[in-house]
Amino acid sequence: MRLITAFAGLVLLGVLCVMPLAATGQVTAAEVRTWDGTTLQLTDPRFELLYTIPMPAQEGSALPDSEKRGVSSGGGGRGVGLFASLDSLKSLGEQKSAQAVDASRPATTLLLSRAGVTMRIPLERIASLTFARQPWAGSTLPPYVRASHFLYAATAVLRDGSRIEATDVNLGTLVIRGTTAAGTVDIPWERIASLRLGA
Numbered sequence: 001m002r003l004i005t006a007f008a009g010l011v012l013l014g015v016l017c018v019m020p021l022a023a024t025g026q027v028t029a030a031e032v033r034t035w036d037g038t039t040l041q042l043t044d045p046r047f048e049l050l051y052t053i054p055m056p057a058q059e060g061s062a063l064p065d066s067e068k069r070g071v072s073s074g075g076g077g078r079g080v081g082l083f084a085s086l087d088s089l090k091s092l093g094e095q096k097s098a099q100a101v102d103a104s105r106p107a108t109t110l111l112l113s114r115a116g117v118t119m120r121i122p123l124e125r126i127a128s129l130t131f132a133r134q135p136w137a138g139s140t141l142p143p144y145v146r147a148s149h150f151l152y153a154a155t156a157v158l159r160d161g162s163r164i165e166a167t168d169v170n171l172g173t174l175v176i177r178g179t180t181a182a183g184t185v186d187i188p189w190e191r192i193a194s195l196r197l198g199a
Contacts (some may be wrong), residue, residue, distance in 0.1 A: 002075065004029040008135075011197075014064060021092040026059065027044065027045055027123060027124060027197045028043065028044060028198065028199040029041070029043055029045070029197075030042040030045040030178060030196065030197050030198065031195070031196040031198075032176065032192055032194075032195055033192070033193050033194045033195075034187070034191050034193060035133075035154070035191060035192075035193045040178075040180055040185065040187070041180065041181075041187060042176070042178025042179065042180060042185070043178060043179045043180075044178060044179055045176055045178035045197070046106060046121055046176070046177045046178065046179070047105075047107040047108075047110075047174060047175075047177075048105065048106055048107060048174070048175055048176075048177055049104060049105055049107050049172065049173050049175075050102070050103075050173040050175060051102075051103055051104070051105070051173060052100050052101070052102055052103070052110050053100065053101045053102075053103055053152050054099060054100050055099045055100060055101065057064070071112055071144060072152075075182070078101045080114040084085065092121065092187070103193055104175075107174055108122060108123055108124070109121060109122050109123060110123065110126070110129075110156075110171065110174075111171070112154060112164055112166035112169060113157060113166055113167065113168040113169070114164075114165060114166050114168070115167065117163065118163055119166075121156060121158070121164065122161075124155055124161075125158050125159055126157075126158060126159070126197055127157050127158060127191075127197060128156070128194065128195065128196045128197065129154055129156050129157075129194065129195045129197075130193070130194045131133075131153070131154050131156045131157070131169070131193055131194065132152070132153045132155075133152050133153075134150060134151055135147070135149065135150060135151075136149045136150060136151050150190075152168075152169040152170065152190075152195045153165075153166060153168070153169060154162055154165050154166045156167045173188075174187070174188075174189045175188050175189065176192070176195070177186060
């Protein structure tokens with residue numbers, strides 16, 4: 001009897017541990033097709049927003065005022081202006097790189113807009129997402145980057161079979177990070193032509 005009770009307890013514990021995973025509807029696989037025709041099969045895909053955290057300037061910096069302003073101190077000093085030494089430039093570069101930290105946070109929803117109405121769609125409800133793009137005729141970017149400036153639209157097919165036609169899509173710094181046979185990849189959303197998600 002004790003053995004049956006212990007076994008039932010273990011089964012109940014296993015069910016309770018698995019239930020939260022099933023309830024979250026976590027995406028475990030994705031098929032990504034990029035604009036150049038490449039198809040990638042991802043396992044454990046994660047949607048992440050990349051951002052940079054600027055660090056506040058520290059009081060009592062060791063650099064002289066002339067170096068903080070980026071001008072030469074003259075007279076053979078440690079200026080970082082026109083006549084800066086290599087060591088001065090290197091130390092300034094190290095300080096600037098230490099003033100910001102790159103980070104990411106998980107994205108759980110996608111923002112899709114149509115006719116000025118923005119919808120926040122949970123990722124676990126999306127079965128597939130197909131993007132369309134066209135060159136932005138009114139782009140004011142320089143000619144050498146204008147060719148990569150697009151307006152995006154998207155069609156989202158939800159798991160219940162309904163469709164959302166979004167006419168204005170900008171997912172910011174969103175990347176899809178996942179594992180392929182070759183290793184981990186990060187795919188910016190602008191490189192994706194279509195995406196199919198599997199639970």
